[in-house]
Amino acid sequence: MKKKLKIDLPEFVEIGDNKLKNLFKILLFHKLKFKEILLLGDSKTFLLGGETIASIFKKEKIKILKHLISNSDEENVENIKKFIKEEKPDLVIGFGGGKVLDVAKLAAGKYKTKFISIPTILSNDGIASPVSVIKDKNNIPISHITKAPHGVIVDINIIKKAPIRHIRAGVGDLISNLSAVFDARLAQSKGIEKTDSMALTLAEAGPISLLQFKNKSIKNNEFLLCLAHGLIKSGFAMCTVGSSRPASGSEHKISHSIDYLYSPRKTLHGEQVGIGTIFTMSLQKNEYLDKVKKLYAQIEFPQNLKHLGITEDEFIEVIYNVKNIRPERYTILEDKKLTPKEIKKIIEETGL
Template sequence: MASRTITIPRLLHVGPDCLSDLAPLLSEHFDISRVCVGSGPGPSREFASTVEHGLTRAGARVVGESGLIGRLDQAAELAARTIAEEVTLLIGIGGGRVIDTVKLAAARTGTDFISVPTTISHDGISSPVASLTYEGRLRSSYAAAMPAGIIVDVSVIALAPPRTLRAGAGDLLSNLLAIQDWQLADRRGEDDFDAFSAMIAETAARPLLNITDLHTPASHELLAKGLLLSGLAMAAAGTSRPCSGAEHLVSHSLDEALGKRAALHGEQVALGCLLSAAAHESPLLGELKTLYGRLGLPSHPADLGISMGELTKAVLRAPSTRPERYTVLTELLDGDGRQLAEVLGEAFGQRFTAPGSPLRRSPAASISSTSPGAR
């Protein structure tokens, strides 16, 4: 096989209190003569303003674009503005929605893009994909480009709601299960496993298993770097495979079913990881449960306001959210309802094994007859 080329950011900076003085960092690598700073409707606006003042002080011409909430039309509008105003550098400051909006505008106009996440709740902060909504429909993924630079101010990350950190941990841990799904798909002849990108994804996630407290600067840095490496693993693989398996399908399915009641992506993925670990009969299940207890990650659907019945339905529909992705769910749902019920029991501590009783009445059992169609 010929060697491959991976685009990686030219600039990576992870450190405290850096937003007010980005000009020296940026001007070393980029043309900052005309900068557009994109932010969201919430607290990210204030951080954007700090960045804008610093850049203006350094002599850059700066324009701001606030209120970005992850809509495709906003990305198109921003792309038009980038062209019309001859913007040389786009900066996205905020959560995933802001970053994805600016990322797509940058990719489609060929403009350098700097990702400045204010929360680290998922691995989209460094991926070449933008997930946006169009005309009120569910989010879709659009091909974008890797950010040319990534700046993580860990002091800002520390101010974000604690659940964003837990979600980030969930999204990072999913690499460990996604890799098992990928290997399974490879064994079944349904995909080609790539050991190199899987190694990056695993190396990014493993250190998280030893964390005792999510609220220390060292943990924030570990989490940020792990999520950044996940983006790199996906870029190396040319697919989200190293970081997205059955647990992600469950989360996508929950998004569809719950609408506005859906929890954060990484929180739902964390739940999906338990299910996937149980389905793989992986020793990781015990490790994850202990870790979740220590860090406060959701270890039962009820922790996210989701009923067991809702979760079960979402699991049954999960493979249909991405039919081409072969995972452990593909095989689990081929079995009888009892198998799924047992896995749910293993994952979430509920037992459905008594013959003729809870299994017969459980949502898993009653819906299982439709599972082939759901696949």
């Protein structure tokens, strides 16, 4: 985990109520200059607040161009890149879930156009990270490192309207940092990799706060704020090292392996890594496992392979295929090299 000389972090983060209504003022407050804006979203998010955003800028006589993103794939990235190249907007605003933000971030990063991330759901830690996950021609999600968003604006009123399933997935992606951080420290202890302790501390701060949170209810505003702060810290941890390492270890390898073997999928990234985390934490003998299971039960997070639509034998295949996923990234799975019998034993012990 090499530290980059220049850390690429967002310039500002705004989290709270009614942020969307004050969007114009927020951008001016952060000294942004713009005459032309490209607003990216999908059909659902344009209904949720896209028109509100457009009307705010129209009122201020700012030219606003709108473009729909239909999927987080290479075709959509190419379309948006072409659009940015031709129109040369001063600012790109992504208003949507992970798919919209991933496409917008990667396309804006290509031309170094300032990108403002406004998530409508908190389903993963891509809202403030330099990582974009884009499906390739075979429908397999691939992670790309790009420029971090210039600004991140989280409006809790908008987030509260998101389907609960997506919020749960965000919890899964944040909690998975505990497994990823363990793996990074393991690689360090074996002398395989030099880790950045500040980035790892930042990555685990969010999930630890969430575990300590008293009123663990997805409908609770404070819990959502804690989740938002945690996902942003996770993004910052990745920014400081220019890599997903602080937030992506063995549990993400399991999720990528599932995507590779059993795509297309209906389950969310956060659900896959959240379930994978139970397996890897058990293998790691991770001190947080019991607390994680308790949190999952409290928020009704799915805790079994059945939810992933994967049988026990298919899961064994998933674990065996992990060796093909980021082989340079050492984790507990490379350390233990499990037999099918050992995999089955963990599935049984954890109730997966």
